[in-house]
Amino acid sequence: MQSYLVTVVAALAAAAIALLLVEVVHRVIRRLGRRSLLMTELTEHSHRPFQVAGTVLAVQLAVRFSTLYAVGSPWRQVVLHILVLGLIAAASWLVASLLVVIEDTALAKFRVDVPNNRHVRRVRTQVVLLRRLTIAVIVVLAVGVMLMTFPAVRGIGAGVLTSAGVFGVVAALAAQSLLGNVFAGLQLAFSDAVRLDDVVVVEGEWGRIEELTLSYVVVQIWDDRRLILPTSYFTSTPFENWTRTEAAVLGTAEFDVDWSIPVQAMREELRRLVESSELWDGRVCVLQVTDATGGMIKVRALVSAADAGSLWDLRCLVREHLVAWVRDHRPTALPRMRAEVGDATGALPWQAVQPRRPVRRLADTDVPDDARVFGGSDDGEARSEVFVGREEHADARH
Template identity: 35%
Template sequence: MEEELELLETQVEEITSGIEEFVPILPDWAMPVLVLALAFIVGLAIFRLVFGILNRMVAKRDLFWRSLVARTRRPLRLGLVVAALSIGVAVAPLSFEGRDLAQHGLLIAFMVLVAWALHTALHIWTTVHLRKFTLDAEDNFLARKHVTQSRILVRLAGWLIVILTVSAILMTFDGVRQWGVSLLAAGGAAGIVVGFAFQPVLKNLIAGIQLAVTQPIRIDDAVIVEGEWGWVEEITGTYVVIKVWDWRRLVVPLSYFIEQPFQNWTRDSSSLIGGVLLYLDHCADIKRLRTKTEEICRASKLWDGNVCHVQVNEFRERVMEVRILASARNAPRTYDLRCEIREEIITWIQREMPEALPRTRETVSVDGAGVAPQHGIGVVGR
């Protein structure tokens, strides 16, 4: 390899000498620029050739390989151009300082290239993996689990790649090398300063790792946070977006779900039990009410066939509290089922059992002889 480079350098010097004989007025920097420009053009030409070959090779293969080739087009182009420029720098008639500066720039470009390729491959793998799952299914528990883990871990891996790349680049500069080492090893005075400066970011970064492993929340979970009921719409590397029932968005830091209590209605499954409270008169016929409720549940397309109960929950002075429980496959269907049961049952009570509606009873004392009390009113004294 060294012999070939020496031969190539000799040929470039001969060509340079020939050009200088014909064009003696060229400045000293002209030939290095021409050599590097030629190397750049050669790198682009090789990229077109290689990319065309790769496209033909993966044309009949699965989605992962086709996506990998398509998404790595720019990193591949940068890599081949960097390789061509490396050869150009080696053979170009550069000064010692110019050669050192060019090699330093190519080293940084190579580090960026490696980070870019890793991030792209990770993104492609995640996309292909998540194609096996859909959040639109009624029973999407497994899909929510994989989507949540994948998205959080990809974002964390992206942050890790960026930190490692920035650290490696800083370590190539003598003046700030200690900063790169401190950022990478989290040690020394610079590491302490960086740690304090990025404390909120690191706090959410650690919380993201805990969320990915323990999964107290998942994408599309039904939760109550800060008194607001909604669904987990998005989980990023630093915050969680809750889509509230009225379409507002509640943005909560990741660390909140590790440090603060909250309600998760779909922690173990998508199915939920919804409750409907009725306040009826004490003479209400509970058996007829139970029969009608079961009839409403069986006729509803929202009911999942599991839970449908009617219970007298509590007695009060003037009314009794009756609770109806019914289950559905997910939170939106449960909410709609509760509304449907309310509408159907109150219409039926008004029509078929009006005596079950709450009433106020009073005892009237009639004082006077020969006065006949009205029907249904008892005489207490005269």
Template identity: 40%
Template sequence: MRWLRWLPGWAQSVALVLGCFVVVLPLHQFAYRFLTRASQDRGLFWRSLVRRTQGPTRLCLIIVAVGAASAVAPVSREVRVLVNHLLLVGFVALAGWCCCIAIHIATVIYLRRFKLDAEDNLLARKHFTQVRLLERAAVTLVALITVAVCLMTFEPVRQYGVSLLASAGAAGLILGLAMQPVLSNLVAGIQIAITQPIKIEDAVIVENEWGWVEEINSTYVVVRLWDWRRLVVPLTYFIQKPFQNWTREGSSLIGSAFLYVDHTAPIPAMRKKLAEIAAQSNLWDGKVVNLQVSDVRENVIEIRMLMSARNASQAWDLRCEVREKMVGFLQAELPSALPRYRTEWLRIDRDRPTQSAGCAPAQ
């Protein structure tokens, strides 16, 4: 400190803090480069730990450096008390940050046992939905507690807290009414986590749009539509309004395809051909295949073809494949079974005299 005595007190303090930063930050960066390389060959836990703790450890070193600098800096007692108070707030924020990171790492390690890309991923989607929603709720709770503890470190808040709460009744009521959409979505998120009407990667029909549940956030759900658009829906929608969930209890689905053929179409031959098409397709799961006459109309009969698949996407592709191959089969082998319109021609003999009713023939 002797070589800084020619500077004013505030300049000496700033120089000490900057000197600590110059020493601490490069050292931290060098250490994390080494840890990142060392964790590449280890498991997911160590890689996630190193990546997630880089920010908190930097903040921790800054708090320690500023605390050490303030202890030896030539500043007044009031400034030192203010700096220590700010360091205390930073330490509380650091603790909350570490708790959030611990929750996230625990979530990642727990969910690594489940695979969403598996063929039967119902159990995995249940766990992903529950754990992700609970993780967001826990992070929100930790953030609220951290902010509350930080505010309680200030003397005016701690001293007049009761009076502030008592006098803020009307303001709290107004704020509650204004925050009603947000609060209702948060409550809906807890309900969805418990009852699970939807899960991650569920195939749903919402607002007449078909897609998959891509994200379930704290206040909204992102549905990935079949044409790659994203439909953002509030969480309360899935609590208050009806919607279709095609994969709630399982991913297998029965798809239907309709054909309109002539009344003379050979139904047994078409039923046999449908079974052959399903057996040759990699999309059929081997459970359900059937052909039925579902309706008879004036000029055609309606044929409904049922076939099952492992998931919604394969069911759609299988329906398209069955339609294409059945139409090709009718065109190639049974063209008479395709819809036809019949017209009857009557021959009229113009040389034959007509006889009016009630009149005798001419003499």
């Protein structure tokens, strides 16, 4: 009984000394690292696992050296084995926390609150996925090392190796979907096909990538719903990525109006609207007649914005303003079905009226810039070169 008390006292004393030393180191690092992000991260993430690992190690050493008189006793082997298992788990926790500290310190150098953060989001996506993968590997290795401390497990190692082929095939078939998602997640991280905060359209829903893991992707839809998709979806199914190269995008607003609509006046009204709106980024403002069948014409307004959210509001603003403009200033251009009876030379608003003076029409060479998508402005010329090619575009101009 006296020997047991000595062992317990030694273990408690070792634990107290370890806790005291860890606390002293923690306070010193926190004081010295007030201006160091690495030291701050160490004190926040690694203090608790370091405390547990140091305490378990101290207790294990105290029990080992205070029970040398009972080297062959079963209770000593059981206690030491439990402490070894605890030490392996605490050490794995400490290593994982150190990796998290290193990754957080590295990510702190890349700011995401900047206009052009495409490269930063790519790095953050890769680091987050690698963090999850490394932690999973550490856990698997720790469990494997803990199992290898049992003599029975080491004894059946040869049998496990001989049947590894059969078990490997069975495991591969059982985990085919899971492994496919894991490899798809790694492919997404390093292929730059999709990144955190990318604006995408999937399953007919518009949203942004909120979370990207090894097995699934969370898409935050515009109305704050969450769409959960397996990572293999993005490697096997086509989807739209609106911020693949840059955040600036184009959007349309279409109108079905009567043939009597003054297109140039509507075009000028669109120009006045976007120039007075802070949502427009100044790149593209085009109005074109894209269809003229079925008794009406289809007018399409093409505008640009700095990001997808601003584009949505700008498109809604264009629709509201031009609908009100047609209703208030060009009521004869509202969509309608014609059925004229009587004299066609009358002066009623819905009857055709011959103009009193000739209307000046723009020549083909005088088409304004806001009537072209592929040409006219600098942005239109650049877009034409992308879809046609520089040499062909130059030949067409000459």
